[in-house]
Amino acid sequence: MTTFRRPFAAFVGVGLVWILLFVSACASARSGPSTTPSATPTTPPHAAEPAGMTVAPWLTLQEWRATVDGTPADVPVLLRPAATLDIDLVWRVETPPQGAYQVQAQLRHVLGREVFQAEIPLAVEEVHDGVVQQRITFALPEKLPEGAYTLVLMVFRATSPSAAVLPVGTALTIPRFKVPLDQAEDIPPAGEPLARFGDAVTLVGLDAPEEARVFDSVVVRARWQVEQPLAADWTGVLSLVGPCQDAACAAPTVTEIEERPLRGLYPTTVWTPGESVVTTMQVAVPPIAVAGEYQLRFFWRETESNKRITAEALTATVEIEDGVLRLPLRVLGEESEESQ
Numbered sequence: 001m002t003t004f005r006r007p008f009a010a011f012v013g014v015g016l017v018w019i020l021l022f023v024s025a026c027a028s029a030r031s032g033p034s035t036t037p038s039a040t041p042t043t044p045p046h047a048a049e050p051a052g053m054t055v056a057p058w059l060t061l062q063e064w065r066a067t068v069d070g071t072p073a074d075v076p077v078l079l080r081p082a083a084t085l086d087i088d089l090v091w092r093v094e095t096p097p098q099g100a101y102q103v104q105a106q107l108r109h110v111l112g113r114e115v116f117q118a119e120i121p122l123a124v125e126e127v128h129d130g131v132v133q134q135r136i137t138f139a140l141p142e143k144l145p146e147g148a149y150t151l152v153l154m155v156f157r158a159t160s161p162s163a164a165v166l167p168v169g170t171a172l173t174i175p176r177f178k179v180p181l182d183q184a185e186d187i188p189p190a191g192e193p194l195a196r197f198g199d200a201v202t203l204v205g206l207d208a209p210e211e212a213r214v215f216d217s218v219v220v221r222a223r224w225q226v227e228q229p230l231a232a233d234w235t236g237v238l239s240l241v242g243p244c245q246d247a248a249c250a251a252p253t254v255t256e257i258e259e260r261p262l263r264g265l266y267p268t269t270v271w272t273p274g275e276s277v278v279t280t281m282q283v284a285v286p287p288i289a290v291a292g293e294y295q296l297r298f299f300w301r302e303t304e305s306n307k308r309i310t311a312e313a314l315t316a317t318v319e320i321e322d323g324v325l326r327l328p329l330r331v332l333g334e335e336s337e338e339s340q
Contacts, residue, residue: 045063045064045065045090046063046064046065046066046075046176052092053172054169054170055153055155055168055169055170055172056155056168056169057094057169058093058094058095058096058097059091059092059093059094059096059155059168059169060091060092061089061090061091061092061153061172062090062091062092062131063090064087064088064089064090064174065087065088066085066086066087066088066177067085067086067088068080068083068084068085068086069083069084070084070086075176076148076176076177076178076269076270076272077176077177077178078178078179078180078272079140079144079149079177079178079179080140080144080179081140081141081142081143081144081179082140082141082142083140084137084138084139084140085107085137085138085140086135086136086137086138087105087135087136087137087138087151088133088134088135089103089133089134089135089136089153090131090132090133091122091131091132091133091134092130092131093124093127093130093131093132094130096124097157099157100121100157101121101122101124101155101156101157101168102119102120102121102122102155102156103119103120103121103122103134103136103153103154103155103156104117104118104119104153104154104155104156105117105118105119105120105136105138105151105152105153105154106151106152106154107138107149107150107151107152107177108149108150108151108152109145109147109148109149110147110148110149110150110175110264110265110266110267111145111147111264111265113145113147114144114145116138116140116141118136118137118138120134120135120136122134122155144179145179146179146180146181146182146265146266147178147179147181147262147265147266148175148177148178148265148266148267148269148270149175149177149178149179150173150174150175150176150177151173151174151175151176151177152171152172152173152174153171153172153173153174154167154171154172155167155168155169156168175267175269175270176269176270177270178266178270180275181262181265181266181277181278183276183277183278187205187206187207187221187222187223187278190204190205190206192314192315193225193314193315194206194313194314194315194317194318195311195312195313195314195315195318195320195325196311196312196314197300197309197310197311197323198300198309198310198311199227199228200226200227200228200229200230201224201225201226201227201230201268201271201300202224202225202227202314203222203223203224203225203318203325204223204224204225204276205222205223205278206220206221206222206223206318206327207219207220207221207222208220208221208296208327208329209329210328210329210330211329211330211331211332212285212329212330212331212332213285213331213332214285214286214287214289214331215284215285215287216284216285217282217283217284217285218240218282218283218284218285218296218329219280219281219282220238220280220281220282220296220298220327221278221279221280222278222279222298223276223277223278224271224276224277224278224279225275225276226271226272226273226274226275226276226277227273228273229271229272229273230268230269230271231269232268232269232302232303232304232305233260233267233268233269233302233303233304234260234261234267234268234300234301234302234303234309235258235259235260235300235301235302235303236258236259236260236261236279236281236298236299236300237256237257237258237298237299237300237301238256238257238259238281238282238283238296238297238298239253239254239255239256239257239283239296239297239298240253240254240255240256240283240285240289240294240295240296240297240329241253241254241294241295241296241297242254242289242292242293242294242295242329242331243289243290243291243292243293243294243331244292244293244294244295249293249294249295249326251294251295254285254286254288254289254294255283255284255285255286256283257281257282257283259281260303261277261279262279262280281298283296285331289331290331290333291331291332291333292330292331293328293329293330293331294328294329294330294331295326295327295328295329296326296327296328296329297324297325297326297327298324298325298327299311299323299324299325308322308323309323310323311323311324311325
């Protein structure tokens, strides 16, 4: 019996193997050839701001991604000299008009110093499930100016091979790129935090004069520690108020200046947590100013909404009231000038 069972068991095992192979072959024949799923992008997507930036009724930027030297980048995108910047675009296309289209991408410095441009075709005939994906590559130069950059996307259509290209709809702007500032030697931080503005920025260093004369430019320099990302664009407001009759200083404003950080070179929308930024603002003491006690007053406001940013003092050496930082300034008269 033992001799019979072993060949029989082997026969049954071989039969089962052939049956399984036959069933598998039939299933493959019904389902068609196997396919390898495409690799998913390793770069985190960034939703277009606002969600779905529309170029034309039939064309919308659904999302975009950025990589720098092959490494996925968060926003704001940190640019480096001599780096390769890849921008992956995902377009939503709805029945486009016939014709040839191309996308022009410009990387513009906030002060207009540099413009890097690239163009690629927009293959609307290759729409898959209403979506077209494409990549634009910038080879950044070795000398890259500091500050904020904006990506501008424009779509053009050529009516014929010999005709001039025509713009389609509106241009899209994405102000989410920057080259950090080199401010290592500017204003060392104070021994302790001085004040907090909103929940995103802390004042950690301050340099302001205590005395000035008529026609002097009063320069106020501040070091800010970024705690949280800033979605809104901020504008700094610096004013000279006086002469003060008491500590409350309910006096009129003598002069005032409003300015985005570093005259717009480095807006708050590109500040990143952990970064330290030094800003400089100045107001002139006008000839109508008389000798006496004055105040320098500073606050942040949202550029678009004009809403004042809340503020609180973190040390007794700083005075803040209604979100406004107050600094004493003595304006010297002619007698004080002659005595010196």
